[in-house]
Amino acid sequence: MIGLTKRIVSDDGAKVLACALVAGGLLAACKHNNSTATADATQGLWIANGTNVLEYLPGQLTAGSSAAVPHLTIRSAALGTPQGVTFDKSGNLWVMDPGGNVNGATTPALFEFSAAQLTALATNNAPDPAVTITSTSLTFPQQSVFDANGNQWVSDHDGNTVLVFSAAQLAVQGVNPTVPAVAITSGAFNGPLGIALDSAGDLWISNNGSVTANGVTSAAGTTIVEFTAAHLPAIPSSGMLTPELTPDVILTDNAGGSIQSPWALVFDMNGNLWSNNTAAPNTVVEFSKASLAMTGVPTPAVTLSPTMVNGNPSLDAPNGLCFDSAGDLATANSADAFGIAFYGKGQLMTGMPVPSTFIIGAATTLNAPAGCNFGTAVN
Numbered sequence: 001m002i003g004l005t006k007r008i009v010s011d012d013g014a015k016v017l018a019c020a021l022v023a024g025g026l027l028a029a030c031k032h033n034n035s036t037a038t039a040d041a042t043q044g045l046w047i048a049n050g051t052n053v054l055e056y057l058p059g060q061l062t063a064g065s066s067a068a069v070p071h072l073t074i075r076s077a078a079l080g081t082p083q084g085v086t087f088d089k090s091g092n093l094w095v096m097d098p099g100g101n102v103n104g105a106t107t108p109a110l111f112e113f114s115a116a117q118l119t120a121l122a123t124n125n126a127p128d129p130a131v132t133i134t135s136t137s138l139t140f141p142q143q144s145v146f147d148a149n150g151n152q153w154v155s156d157h158d159g160n161t162v163l164v165f166s167a168a169q170l171a172v173q174g175v176n177p178t179v180p181a182v183a184i185t186s187g188a189f190n191g192p193l194g195i196a197l198d199s200a201g202d203l204w205i206s207n208n209g210s211v212t213a214n215g216v217t218s219a220a221g222t223t224i225v226e227f228t229a230a231h232l233p234a235i236p237s238s239g240m241l242t243p244e245l246t247p248d249v250i251l252t253d254n255a256g257g258s259i260q261s262p263w264a265l266v267f268d269m270n271g272n273l274w275s276n277n278t279a280a281p282n283t284v285v286e287f288s289k290a291s292l293a294m295t296g297v298p299t300p301a302v303t304l305s306p307t308m309v310n311g312n313p314s315l316d317a318p319n320g321l322c323f324d325s326a327g328d329l330a331t332a333n334s335a336d337a338f339g340i341a342f343y344g345k346g347q348l349m350t351g352m353p354v355p356s357t358f359i360i361g362a363a364t365t366l367n368a369p370a371g372c373n374f375g376t377a378v379n
Helices: 115-119 167-171
Strands: 016-021 027-033 043-049 052-056 072-074 084-087 093-097 109-113 131-133 141-146 152-156 161-165 182-184 192-197 203-207 223-227 249-252 262-267 273-277 284-287 302-304 318-323 329-333 340-343 357-359 369-376
Touching: 043 084, 043 093, 043 318, 043 340, 084 141, 084 369, 093 141, 109 141, 141 192, 152 192, 161 192, 192 262, 203 262, 262 318, 273 318, 329 369
Parallel strands: 318 369
Antiparallel strands: 016 027, 043 052, 043 369, 052 072, 084 093, 093 109, 109 131, 141 152, 152 161, 161 182, 192 203, 203 223, 223 249, 262 273, 273 284, 284 302, 318 329, 329 340, 340 357
């Protein structure tokens, strides 16, 4: 049974217990970590959740907070089963939505809720999207990221593609692009899901699981692939490119289950790549920037493992994964109790750290949290 909201804070409200593990899973040492989270006061946490999108304020993410009811909820009738959320440079929120179910009863789409609509959610929490893209190229959009030029890169899981909608396409309000500017395919794709661009403009994709094509079902995803910026196509102003690309780097799973049905990909401020494993061992891992330079089987520099928090695992099929500007990390669990674990920057070390804040329970209205992102806090 899901209980009431739970927060884990030590008796003095300043220190949480973090246990470091050595190779082989043996408990080596436990130590106090006094770097509890101090969430960026300007950034709210936005979560794609079931049939809606939730916002939690920064104050709800700091250690000792007892508020678990989402501050705001987008209940737009246009939403089917939101999977990912991201912000463009103007503060507009984009939602990746595969539709009502995997059989396509509701049309897959990308929805934009404008910054003005977000500000007005307190009085109108069911707005019609400011922009709706229902391109026939979309089959099961999962996550997206904007590049420096305002082009939106979208991972399409069932289509086994990465789609790019150009800034020019997105700038025309009220016009639904029938095709993307680019539709990338690759023999290395196996259900692309996590998507990220590093500081050099290289594209990173995680392969999350079996995909059926021509009657053949592939194995579960155990790779993360990279395409360098030099090998990515220029984004055309009109027409559609359909390149077939070969990865420049392929990262594969190690014996410890470092890449097991990875969901999200995100870079931290130091250029290290973080991913979460939705299959056992249910971990969040960091690959150092140096380890990303070539194909191989990198050992994670950091592995966050689940710990029990009042009877609930802190990491349980974690899929949402996002950093705030202070370097604190949030992850959303897609299994069982649907909790959101929030770790302070100082807690991000190998082992089983207790989340600085753990949001869980009926009051949260979490019922299928997926992608997350930090954006402007709408008070």
